[in-house]
């Protein structure tokens with residue numbers, strides 16, 4: 001379909017997330033040239049006519065949600081690895097199946113993940129662990145075609161044994177250091193120079209044990225040289241602390257700080273097992289954290305000290321992680337969990353209020369991606385990444401505070417319209433850039449074939 005160059009959204013309840021956290025009832029948003037050009041209150045008329053008008057009566061408009069930790073290759077593994085301990089989960093299911101991916105599987109899995117994300121209001125994401133066998137290029141092109149904003153973090157590794165002899169990672173996922181570093185560099189050169197591009201290449205060192213100390217130092221150097229950002233899993237399970245203590249005499253975060261990877265250009269997923277001194281250091285270094293509540297609960301990893309990290313000055317965003325550990329890519333559901341689990345952990349219902357959680361899913365996610373001046377809130381001059389949620393549902397009425405209904409009552413399936421860079425990706429709940437029928441129709445057969453090829457009995 002031909003894309004309108006300007007869109008006027010009318011009669012909306014606009015949750016701006018601007019510095020004053022204004023909520024404008026009955027307002028309009030004018031989108032021109034991919035950006036928000038005007039926001040008006042009730043009764044005010046837009047300065048210009050738009051090519052397309054969208055009535056948002058009975059809907060709320062929120063900034064596009066930002067998923068700071070997602071595995072694009074895992075939606076095809078949905079339902080394959082439930083109710084297992086982390087080691088069995090990884091070694092007996094997730095790794096062998098992922099190690100049997102073809103490039104076509106990599107692309108289709110990315111499409112399925114993006115389809116689910118778009119349909120539940122996510123506009124930007126950080127995809128971790130994009131390994132060579134999934135086909136980085138094919139996935140990057142799929143992101144361009146889907147119309148989302150995606151940071152693809154190329155995996156680098158040089159220690160498939162995770163510190164043990166013999167290796168625990170299946171051959172299909174092992175990459176030679178020279179090859180993965182070369183691919184990371186070449187993808188950084190290719191994608192990060194596209195001005196205004198929606199795809200960016202990051203670097204993802206495998207979790208502690210998957211890389212030697214030398215490689216972590218090399219990644220820190222490479223990130224500095226190329227201006228690339230870094231993301232990795234860290235301190236996810238208690239075993240990570242034991243490993244770091246045994247091998248480096250440090251906590252996982254102390255080690256990461258030592259090799260030069262702590263800081264505002266790095267994003268660490270999970271961070272469940274931190275000492276109080278680690279929490280202070282995460283804050284002082286202004287590091288970014290991807291909090292993945294569903295994953296931490298389902299894999300029984302533990303509950304991270306999110307309010308404490310925020311208090312210390314760290315930037316914490318939210319992530320859905322992957323289908324084997326969540327099992328969905330719905331950021332709206334993730335927001336509710338992020339709010340309620342901390343209340344139970346701290347026995348304090350006042351902690352993690354709804355506005356703070358929405359901030360994590362929008363503004364803080366934008367900061368974790370280094371895009372806080374471009375996305376994350378509805379303000380004139382920012383990119384038009386917008387999500388319309390239909391409130392005409394029994395579980396969404398009545399409301400007094402719309403942010404509360406979005407965080408505590410809404411579901412991803414309430415999303416009606418999604419706009420990224422001023423382009424419509426979803427309208428009336430229908431995907432416009434991805435072929436939903438093909439992708440959904442293909443998923444079962446593809447999973448069956450993958451499992452048969454991997455030899456896993458799931």
Ligand SMILES: [Zn+2]
Pocket residue numbers: 069071128233269321322
């Ligand atoms: Zn993960």
